[in-house]
Amino acid sequence: MPAGWLHNLRLRIKALGKRRQLDRDLDDEVAFHLAMRAEKNRAGGVEGAEAGYAAQRQFGNTTSMKERSREMWTFVSLESLWQDVRYGARLLAKNPGFTVIAILTLALGIGASTAIFSVVNSVLLRPLPFPEPDQLVRVWEANPKRGYVRNVVNPLNFLDWHEQNRSFGPMAAVAGGSANFNHGKAPITVPALAVTPEFFSVLGVAPLLGRTFTDDDGIPGHDERVILTYEFWQEQFGSDPAIVNRPIQVNDAPKLVVGVLPKGFAVPNMKASLWLPFAYTRDSDFAKSGRYLRVVARLKSGVTMTQAQQDMERVAAYTAQVRPDYNSGWGAIVNPMLKDVTSDVRRPLFVLFSAVGFVLLIACANVANLMLMRGVRRSREIAVRTALGAARARVVRQLFVESLMLASAGTIGGIAIANWGLRALLALIPEASHLPRMESIRVDSAVFLFALALAFCTTVLFGLLPALRLSRVNLHDTLKQATTRGGLGGNRTLRQSLVVAEIALALLLSVGAGLLLRSFQRLTAVDLGFHSDHLVSMGVSISRVKYNDPPKQARYLERLLDEIRQTPGVRRASTTDYLPLASELISGSCFAFGTAEPVNSATAPGSQFLIISPGYFDTMGTPLLSGRDFNERDTLKSPSAAIVNQAFVSKYFPNGDALGKQLGVCWSVQNPVQIVGVVADSRQTKLKDAPAPAIYLANTQAPLAGATFVARAAGDPQQVLRSIEIAIHRVDPDQPITEVRTMDSVFSDSASDARFQVVLLVIFAGLAVALAMIGVYGVVSYSVGQRTQEIGVRMAMGAAATSIARMVLREALLLAVLAVVIGLAGAFALTRLMEALLYETTPTDPITLTAAAVAVLLVATLAALIPARRAMQVDPMVALRYE
Amino acid sequence: MPNKKEPGDLLQGTLDLLILKSLARGPMHGYSVAEWIHESSQDVLRVEEGALYPALHRLELRGLLSAEWGTSENNRRAKYYALTAAGKKQLAEETEYWRRMSGAVARVLQTA
Numbered sequence: 001m002p003a004g005w006l007h008n009l010r011l012r013i014k015a016l017g018k019r020r021q022l023d024r025d026l027d028d029e030v031a032f033h034l035a036m037r038a039e040k041n042r043a044g045g046v047e048g049a050e051a052g053y054a055a056q057r058q059f060g061n062t063t064s065m066k067e068r069s070r071e072m073w074t075f076v077s078l079e080s081l082w083q084d085v086r087y088g089a090r091l092l093a094k095n096p097g098f099t100v101i102a103i104l105t106l107a108l109g110i111g112a113s114t115a116i117f118s119v120v121n122s123v124l125l126r127p128l129p130f131p132e133p134d135q136l137v138r139v140w141e142a143n144p145k146r147g148y149v150r151n152v153v154n155p156l157n158f159l160d161w162h163e164q165n166r167s168f169g170p171m172a173a174v175a176g177g178s179a180n181f182n183h184g185k186a187p188i189t190v191p192a193l194a195v196t197p198e199f200f201s202v203l204g205v206a207p208l209l210g211r212t213f214t215d216d217d218g219i220p221g222h223d224e225r226v227i228l229t230y231e232f233w234q235e236q237f238g239s240d241p242a243i244v245n246r247p248i249q250v251n252d253a254p255k256l257v258v259g260v261l262p263k264g265f266a267v268p269n270m271k272a273s274l275w276l277p278f279a280y281t282r283d284s285d286f287a288k289s290g291r292y293l294r295v296v297a298r299l300k301s302g303v304t305m306t307q308a309q310q311d312m313e314r315v316a317a318y319t320a321q322v323r324p325d326y327n328s329g330w331g332a333i334v335n336p337m338l339k340d341v342t343s344d345v346r347r348p349l350f351v352l353f354s355a356v357g358f359v360l361l362i363a364c365a366n367v368a369n370l371m372l373m374r375g376v377r378r379s380r381e382i383a384v385r386t387a388l389g390a391a392r393a394r395v396v397r398q399l400f401v402e403s404l405m406l407a408s409a410g411t412i413g414g415i416a417i418a419n420w421g422l423r424a425l426l427a428l429i430p431e432a433s434h435l436p437r438m439e440s441i442r443v444d445s446a447v448f449l450f451a452l453a454l455a456f457c458t459t460v461l462f463g464l465l466p467a468l469r470l471s472r473v474n475l476h477d478t479l480k481q482a483t484t485r486g487g488l489g490g491n492r493t494l495r496q497s498l499v500v501a502e503i504a505l506a507l508l509l510s511v512g513a514g515l516l517l518r519s520f521q522r523l524t525a526v527d528l529g530f531h532s533d534h535l536v537s538m539g540v541s542i543s544r545v546k547y548n549d550p551p552k553q554a555r556y557l558e559r560l561l562d563e564i565r566q567t568p569g570v571r572r573a574s575t576t577d578y579l580p581l582a583s584e585l586i587s588g589s590c591f592a593f594g595t596a597e598p599v600n601s602a603t604a605p606g607s608q609f610l611i612i613s614p615g616y617f618d619t620m621g622t623p624l625l626s627g628r629d630f631n632e633r634d635t636l637k638s639p640s641a642a643i644v645n646q647a648f649v650s651k652y653f654p655n656g657d658a659l660g661k662q663l664g665v666c667w668s669v670q671n672p673v674q675i676v677g678v679v680a681d682s683r684q685t686k687l688k689d690a691p692a693p694a695i696y697l698a699n700t701q702a703p704l705a706g707a708t709f710v711a712r713a714a715g716d717p718q719q720v721l722r723s724i725e726i727a728i729h730r731v732d733p734d735q736p737i738t739e740v741r742t743m744d745s746v747f748s749d750s751a752s753d754a755r756f757q758v759v760l761l762v763i764f765a766g767l768a769v770a771l772a773m774i775g776v777y778g779v780v781s782y783s784v785g786q787r788t789q790e791i792g793v794r795m796a797m798g799a800a801a802t803s804i805a806r807m808v809l810r811e812a813l814l815l816a817v818l819a820v821v822i823g824l825a826g827a828f829a830l831t832r833l834m835e836a837l838l839y840e841t842t843p844t845d846p847i848t849l850t851a852a853a854v855a856v857l858l859v860a861t862l863a864a865l866i867p868a869r870r871a872m873q874v875d876p877m878v879a880l881r882y883e
Numbered sequence: 884m885p886n887k888k889e890p891g892d893l894l895q896g897t898l899d900l901l902i903l904k905s906l907a908r909g910p911m912h913g914y915s916v917a918e919w920i921h922e923s924s925q926d927v928l929r930v931e932e933g934a935l936y937p938a939l940h941r942l943e944l945r946g947l948l949s950a951e952w953g954t955s956e957n958n959r960r961a962k963y964y965a966l967t968a969a970g971k972k973q974l975a976e977e978t979e980y981w982r983r984m985s986g987a988v989a990r991v992l993q994t995a
Contacts, residue, residue, distance in 0.1 A: 032960065060932065
């Protein structure tokens with residue numbers, strides 16, 4: 001026999017195109033049988049019509065028989081699913097208001113979640129774009145007692161680490177930040193990093209052209225070489241394949257291009273267009289003191305993080321033993337690279353992701369409520385279908401299919417919103433953001449899978465519950481009711497619980513947004529210690545070839561400053577080596593009270609060190625509290641002067657007698673230095689960090705590494721910035737100028753991450769409140785609709801319209817108050833997680849909690865007002881005739 | 884496939900066997916099959932006549948029967964069923980099975 005199922009399938013498929021024919025055949029066959037039977041009955045003596053009835057009785061239920069045969073001939077389960085889909089689509093199309101609101105709500109929830117997820121995925125979850133990314137680590141020095149958890153590394157210590165560790169394959173150190181590049185036109189300053197030879201082996205990156213660095217490039221004198229990124233090569237050299245082995249001018253010296261990196265090469269938190277060798281030995285002057293290297297390494301296969309950590313502790317103990325004056329108290333810490341580079345953004349992203357998850361939950365609750373309310377209107381339909389023999393599973397499936405259709409439409413809309421939202425989000429993330437791996441943020445397959453998973457979960461959340469509930473109708477009661485206003489008392493509690501949950505979640509989000517808002521307000525109102533308005537700044541990086549010794553550099557800077565001071569629109573100008581709020585890397589070093597013995601850097605107290613020109617405080621608008629500013633009498637020949645800030649005085653001279661004291665400092669100036677002045681505190685690295693003790697030295701006495709000019713403008717700052725650029729180029733047309741900006745924008749950038757978080761959370765909270773408002777409105781207006789008759793009776797009995805409104809509002813308020821209590825409890829439990837994001841704001845800030853609670857109550861009342869008004873306008877006559 | 888026996892399939896199996904047996908005499912339409920079953924089983928097997936048709940269709944789908952439309956003795960359009968080769972084989976197997984089965988049951992009842 002032919003394989004049975006194949007034969008079966010062939011017949012079925014043949015039947016598929018001939019549904020009508022099949023039905024007619026079935027009818028004919030039954031009719032023939034009945035006719036024959038009736039004939040026989042008549043022959044047997046049964047009279048007239050009775051013969052036909054008897055035949056029918058003997059045959060049994062013709063419909064059921066046909067149904068069974070038809071099922072056999074067709075793909076019935078698939079077809080009935082298709083039926084459900086078509087039926088669902090018809091219903092949804094017939095009720096466009098409901099459909100649009102449901103889809104829009106879901107699309108917003110899914111879209112926002114997906115957009116945030118694509119950021120979370122790209123930044124936190126997706127592995128680093130290097131081979132075996134789990135083996136990549138960052139290694140830091142650490143001095144927990146002094147509060148340095150992830151500290152940059154001393155070059156000598158790095159050499160010891162490199163030689164003595166047993167856990168890592170390649171290990172490399174990274175230094176520097178920028179370089180001047182000269183390509184025939186005016187020189188420009190470009191991001192550049194200097195790396196020890198194994199850097200690219202650590203990452204496992206092969207060059208596109210040429211080679212990466214070898215050990216030879218790490219030998220001083222052999223290091224006049226450079227590697228270009230693909231993008232820089234394309235932009236500056238038109239992707240010239242002959243670039244390898246040609247010299248280019250970097251920092252006014254020819255450097256041989258040894259290689260070009262592959263397209264898209266990017267190391268998180270290490271931005272560079274040029275990669276230079278960092279060549280040094282134990283004898284190099286700059287290697288002996290200072291901690292400034294960032295270290296990357298690759299674990300040997302089979303070595304765990306714990307083993308590597310223990311190994312590095314052993315090596316650090318060794319460095320502390322051989323150079324105790326520099327290293328005692330210092331250990332080492334090993335972090336997985338991905339975790340390390342994202343450590344600052346983990347918490348904020350987590351908070352945002354949770355927030356958007358709450359929005360999605362609210363959206364689901366809302367749609368579930370809509371489904372329930374609509375379902376009540378359909379309870380008769382469902383009851384009739386059940387009475388006619390529809391299985392409960394079939395009814396549930398029908399409802400579930402509808403939910404699935406809504407969710408699918410919502411997901412498609414959601415993905416569109418996510419795409420658009422992500423673009424808006426990326427535009428919102430400022431250049432100055434500390435978000436690592438931003439370049440990799442995109443919608444990828446993981447994001448699509450996430451959206452699909454969301455679609456499915458939301459369907460279960462908002463679809464299954466109502467479907468199960470609605471399919472359990474009480475046939476008798478439902479069918480008995482004359483109107484379509486169904487009983488289903490249990491649904492009321494369910495609907496109200498959903499609304500309570502919505503309001504509670506919305507309150508939670510509002511509290512979160514409120515806390516961030518308040519924190520942001522305090523952060524941006526912080527006393528900077530200087531006046532940022534009309535303050536402008538720009539950086540110059542001085543050519544070490546043209547100005548090859550410190551006195552020449554100092555004279556050059558002095559000439560530039562003179563030229564700037566004479567520029568129209570400039571009221572004051574000075575230089576500093578560190579622009580407040582512009583960078584998180586600030587020089588720190590040690591000092592000693594008194595001058596008797598050399599400073600032991602391992603045990604001596606620490607302070608920030610800043611090198612400024614006379615008049616700096618005047619330019620910045622930082623008040624001098626006592627003593628004097630630097631002046632032209634502070635020269636290399638005179639004793640070194642120092643100015644300290646108030647934080648320094650409070651910490652080290654609590655009696656306020658700092659002025660005139662002598663300090664030994666670990667800095668290349670003539671020791672000792674004498675404190676000649678005290679200034680007010682300024683914010684330095686981060687807006688939210690309280691000012692730390694700082695020692696200012698005069699650039700006339702301490703050599704300046706790089707220089708940033710600050711100037712106070714009389715007129716339009718942008719205009720003044722242009723004038724200053726022209727002035728600088730009058731002195732040296734080849735001088736590259738970087739970081740041209742107003743201090744207001746520096747200030748604004750320093751608050752950008754906080755602003756970004758606030759904006760997003762406020763948007764999410766707004767969405768949440770709006771959705772909850774729709775939820776309240778829906779439930780109250782539905783309940784008013786249900787009670788029209790009751791309201792009519794009350795009014796007919798003489799109840800005042802206002803008391804009716806009060807009744808309606810009371811219901812809404814009761815729900816809202818319950819929700820607020822739950823929401824506040826949730827806030828107490830959850831806002832702790834936001835603590836790291838808050839500035840001088842406690843997670844349970846009573847004002848924020850109160851304000852959010854009041855706002856949510858108000859909004860809930862507002863949402864109930866419209867149905868309450870409708871209740872007041874009920875015409876008793878109409879309402880009573882309604883039945 | 885033909886010998887797939889599941890518990891609870893007994894009645895359906897019996898009906899199938901009766902249909903196959905009736906058609907062993909030649910092609911006939913559903914009504915005749917019903918009549919033949921009534922007569923030959925002396926009305927012992929009372930089948931609701933409607934149940935016959937799903938069974939016929941199932942056997943057709945399984946390839947044990949072939950069917951074609953023809954004209955009946957009283958000039959009506961009727962569907963005639965006939966055994967296929969597979970159907971004949973199936974009938975032989977089923978008959979053999981029943982023979983052994985009823986023999987075994989009879990022996991068990993005698994020894995009791």
